[in-house]
Amino acid sequence: MVAELGLVGVAAILLGLLLGLLAFGVWIGVALILVGCAAMLLVTDVPLGPVMATTVWASSASWTLTALPLFIWMGEILFRTRLSEQMFLGLAPWLNWLPGRLMHVNVVGCGIFAAVSGSSAATCATIGKIALPELKKRGYDDSMSLGSLAGSGTLGLLIPPSIPMVVYAVAANVSVIQVFLAGFLPGLLVMGLYSGYIIVWSLLNPAKTPPREPTTSLAHKLRQSARLLPCLLLIVGIFAALILGLATATECAAWGVTGALLLAWGSGTLTRDTFVQSLLSATRLTGMIMLILAGAAFTTAAMAFTGIPAALATWVEAQQLSPYVLIAALTVMYIILGCLIDGISMIVLTTVVVLPMVKQAGFDLIWFGVYLIILVEMAQITPPVGFNLFVLQNMSGRDSFTVARAAMPFFFLLVVAVAIITIFPQIALTLPRLAFPE
Amino acid sequence: MIRTFLDGLYLLAGYLAGGFLIAIFLLMMALSLGREVGLNVPAGDDFAAWSMAALAFLGLAYTFRSGEIIRVGLVLDHLHGAVRRVVEILCLLLGAGTIAFFAWHAVAMTYDSFRFNDMAQGVLAVPLWIPQLGYAVGLTILAIAFVDELVHVLRGYPPRYEKPPPKTPEEVIERAIESGV
Numbered sequence: 001m002v003a004e005l006g007l008v009g010v011a012a013i014l015l016g017l018l019l020g021l022l023a024f025g026v027w028i029g030v031a032l033i034l035v036g037c038a039a040m041l042l043v044t045d046v047p048l049g050p051v052m053a054t055t056v057w058a059s060s061a062s063w064t065l066t067a068l069p070l071f072i073w074m075g076e077i078l079f080r081t082r083l084s085e086q087m088f089l090g091l092a093p094w095l096n097w098l099p100g101r102l103m104h105v106n107v108v109g110c111g112i113f114a115a116v117s118g119s120s121a122a123t124c125a126t127i128g129k130i131a132l133p134e135l136k137k138r139g140y141d142d143s144m145s146l147g148s149l150a151g152s153g154t155l156g157l158l159i160p161p162s163i164p165m166v167v168y169a170v171a172a173n174v175s176v177i178q179v180f181l182a183g184f185l186p187g188l189l190v191m192g193l194y195s196g197y198i199i200v201w202s203l204l205n206p207a208k209t210p211p212r213e214p215t216t217s218l219a220h221k222l223r224q225s226a227r228l229l230p231c232l233l234l235i236v237g238i239f240a241a242l243i244l245g246l247a248t249a250t251e252c253a254a255w256g257v258t259g260a261l262l263l264a265w266g267s268g269t270l271t272r273d274t275f276v277q278s279l280l281s282a283t284r285l286t287g288m289i290m291l292i293l294a295g296a297a298f299t300t301a302a303m304a305f306t307g308i309p310a311a312l313a314t315w316v317e318a319q320q321l322s323p324y325v326l327i328a329a330l331t332v333m334y335i336i337l338g339c340l341i342d343g344i345s346m347i348v349l350t351t352v353v354v355l356p357m358v359k360q361a362g363f364d365l366i367w368f369g370v371y372l373i374i375l376v377e378m379a380q381i382t383p384p385v386g387f388n389l390f391v392l393q394n395m396s397g398r399d400s401f402t403v404a405r406a407a408m409p410f411f412f413l414l415v416v417a418v419a420i421i422t423i424f425p426q427i428a429l430t431l432p433r434l435a436f437p438e
Numbered sequence: 439m440i441r442t443f444l445d446g447l448y449l450l451a452g453y454l455a456g457g458f459l460i461a462i463f464l465l466m467m468a469l470s471l472g473r474e475v476g477l478n479v480p481a482g483d484d485f486a487a488w489s490m491a492a493l494a495f496l497g498l499a500y501t502f503r504s505g506e507i508i509r510v511g512l513v514l515d516h517l518h519g520a521v522r523r524v525v526e527i528l529c530l531l532l533g534a535g536t537i538a539f540f541a542w543h544a545v546a547m548t549y550d551s552f553r554f555n556d557m558a559q560g561v562l563a564v565p566l567w568i569p570q571l572g573y574a575v576g577l578t579i580l581a582i583a584f585v586d587e588l589v590h591v592l593r594g595y596p597p598r599y600e601k602p603p604p605k606t607p608e609e610v611i612e613r614a615i616e617s618g619v
Contacts (some may be wrong), residue, residue, distance in 0.1 A: 021532075025514035027507045030533045033540065049543035056540075057547065057573055061491040064482045066462050069493060072618075073459060079615070121614035128473055163618050171505045247470060251484070254466035283493065284462055285618055287455065287501035290494035342618035376619060385512075387614045394610035416587055 010042050011308050016076060019415065028345050032295025032352075036302035043303045052298050059297035060290060063250070064169070067176055070253030071161040073282035075117040077260040079126060081269045083231060087113065088130040090228035093221040096213055100198035103140060103148055103209075106131055107194045112228075114187065115235040116256070118166075120343075121378045121387045123258055124153025128395050132406055141208040143406040145199065145397060150388045151410025152404065154377035155210035157343070159187035161238070161253065164343050164376055167289060168369045171296055171351035176249040177242055178432040179369040185241075185427050186370055189420065190377075193413045230266060234259040243435050265289035289344060296348040303352055312353065313360035327422050330354065331375065331415075338379025342387075346376055370428040372419065378414045381407040445503075451579050452500025458493035458572070462486055481562040495576025499583040504555035505599040506616050527591055534584035541577035548574040578601055 013193050014035055021031035033052070068411050087109045095104040109127040117123050136146040157164050160180035169176040189232070202209045238256055240292050241247040247255065264270035303309055337346055350372060358368050380388045383404045393403045479485075501507055509529075517525055537552045550556075552567035591597050604610040 004508065022510045023513045024529065025509045025511065025533055026529050027509045029507065030536050033536050034532065038534075050547065052540060053547040057491065057544070057570065060494055060573070061487045061569065063487040063490070066466065066486045066490045069459050069490070070463060070466070073463070119615055120619055121611070121617060125614065157619060171468045173459040250466055251470040254463055256471060257463055258467065276456075279459060280452065281615075283459055283497045284501040284504055284506045285454060285616060286459070287494060287497035287508050288616070291498060291501075291507060294494075333613055340512060342508060342617055344617075345508070345510075366462040380619065387617050387619060391611055391614045394604070 004128075007306070007308060007311050010039070010306055013042070013124060014039055014308075017389055022341065027291070028341075028348075029291035032292070032299045034232060036295070036299035039299070039302040039306050040305070046305065051301060054098050055298050055301045056070040056294045056395050059170075060294060062170065062340065064176055065166075065290075065293075067135070067161075067250040068163065068166045068170075069255045069282055070250065070257055071118045071166065072255040072285050073255065073278060074120055074161070074260045075122055075163075076278040076282045077257070077264050077270075077274075077287075078113075078116055080274045081260075081264045081267050082151070083113065083128045083263075083267075084126045086227045087127060088134055090225040093216060093224055094394060098195075098199060098298075099209070100195075100202035101140075102135060102138065104133075104195055106145065106148040107152045107191055107198070109189045110149070110155050111159060111187065112231065112235065113188040114155040114157075116161075116162035116231065116240070116260070117156050117310060118161045120156040120377065121152045123156030123392055124149060124388045125395070126393050127153070128392060133391075134397055139210045141205070142396075143402070144198070144208070146392055146398070146403055147406035147408070147410050148194060148198060150381045150386075150392055150407035151413065152191075153345075153388045153391075154380045154414070155187055155190060157373050157377050157380070158183045158190060158370070160184060160242070161256070162284075162373065163289070164347055164373055165369065166249075167293065167344055168351070168372060170293065171300075171348055172365055172369065174365050174369065175436070176438060178366050180242060180249065181431040181435055182366050182370045182428040183373060184431055186374065186417065186421055189427060190374075190414065190417050194410065197409060197413055209404070210407040217291075230263050230352075236265065243431070245423040245435060273301075292344055292348050296352055300352050309353060313356040316357045317360050321361070323361055323363065324422065327371070327418075330358075331418060333376060334372075338375065338386075339382050339384065342385065343376035343379055346379060347372060364425065364429060366432055367421075367425050367428050371418065374414055374418050374421070378411055381411055381414075402429050444582070447579060448499040448503050448583060451496045451576065455497030455500070455576075458489045458496065462493065464488045465489070471527070481558075481560045482559040483565070484558060484562070484564070488572070491569065492572030495573050496522045496579070497577055498580040502580060502583050502587075503599060504603045507599075508617065523591070526597055527588070530584065530588040530591060530597075534581065534588050534603050537577065538581040539572070541581040544570075544574045544577045 017038055018031060018035045021034060038046055088105055091105045092102055093109055093276050098104050110123050113126055160183050165179045166176055169179045238252050241252050244258060381385050383389060383400060389403050393400050465482055465486050468479050472479055501516055548567050548570040551570055556566040557563040587597060604613050
């Protein structure tokens, strides 16, 4: 049948089918499987069912994947502790002197929590729970606190561990640890951009920042921050193990769960109830992601039969596009896509179609993972489906328009971050190359 | 009677999946600690991989019923009344059909492994049908859950996987975290 339709025809049918199924609310994993079925029925006589059963089994019974549920569980446990209160009290005394003062708690707090959590919404919610009311009470500008929180929450995705990074690494068949390591410096870069913006903004609007709080003694500061110590130790431990190659990503994740359980136990929030809840939440989230990954694994196999990814790759090569043009075009596409679907689906759809193209154009797949994660971060703070906006809208009681507008400057800062890591890919690639010399 | 049985089945499979998560955790800790003291868990990596598949697929029906299998609400959220019901039934028909087909072939694959006595290639020669059991059973339970839901909606009830819009900030946060990003 492919002869009459031609490759473009087949591609158009499949794309139309996928968009139609997704738009009408068919579960994403199911929609992917159906598109895979359609692709195979159109171009080959190879029996569908056995290919489906074996490819999905081979991709799911995977040792690398086990890092995913463990990191998810670790985040679920920590989310149920009192870390958020400790974070505000512990950080506030140290950031008081900067222009913008306690608004930097949003950036630094989210950055630290991001290093133990793999989710942007969880990071945003955990830090926001305390920071939002505290900042409001002290008279900080509403729009700036909301925006910086929405933006900083997305660091949860870029600073490892990160759920979408594991999904990308598995779907793109690259090393989880390398993608994790690659996200670290860009994460610091984004924090720098955010804090820099807050400083410039406060210097330009001195009337909108409350006066500096009375300084306390060093001993008092240290006492306030001491409770953050276990969390910081956990972070340092995880990173040291990753960078020094002491443990695999999965072992790090298991140690992370151990650390999180100890932290929860130490803070008295580890009860039978919270334990079971965290376990079941982690199980459900794992199931949700795995169904999408299963659909993606089968669709990727089915697409290979059609020859579309290879044809796309050849076409891109024939266009002689400069890498920058390609990245700019992809960025626009992803920003639009990010307004329509969630981050995990964005990544999975990408690996089915875009990866062969990117590989052909000569991009490093580890670098591309970091690039993609920053675009998913943008999707988190663009309406109508940005989850961080959704969280903040409800925590602050403001309408969606206000929150989206507050987050806008931080969206553009992420665009700047994308430009910087595209021009200087070393920012992402230095750490993985250091740990894994080629 | 059937209701209690099915709901119990989904929940039980969900708890089993949770058990496999604990198993992965303990196994990984054992591997990591064992290496320090020179103890090795034979085929530990294989067992972790198989537990992963069991965790993923056994938990699916429970996840589906909790309304956490993700879908795009772009059009769906703006439909109401009879139109919404028709779209919901179409989605469930497609879902039930696809997952039943998938489950059927997963079962066939597992049965083939059993029939031909396929063995794992790793350190321990475990018959492959044993780890594949979680995959086949999990998908079969998911297919049952889909058909269950289809019948439920056809009888005129609203789908059970649909959650009311969140009211408290805590609910909103929980909902957002369920998105995984």
